[in-house]
Amino acid sequence: MNILITGAAGYVGSVVAEEAVRSGHRILALDDLSLGHRLAVPEEAIFIEGNFGDRDLLDGLFRKHRVDAVM
Helix, strand or coil, rough: CCEEEECCCCCCCCHHHHHHCCCCCCCEEEEECCCCCHHCCCCCCEEEEECCHHHHCCCCCCCCCCCCCCC
């Protein structure tokens, strides 16, 4: 399953991303790094620096990747 996780560099998002990776999911990790840390994102995740309010960014992500779920 392809999962887009917003806030993936924050505490909760990074834990969710790590568990999702462990469960075999492909992770798109979206974060603007205003409060999170890049190193908190699992290495296996595809990291995208940006804001979930950026419609053009999201449109591009949904076009490029088949996203099954958003968290």
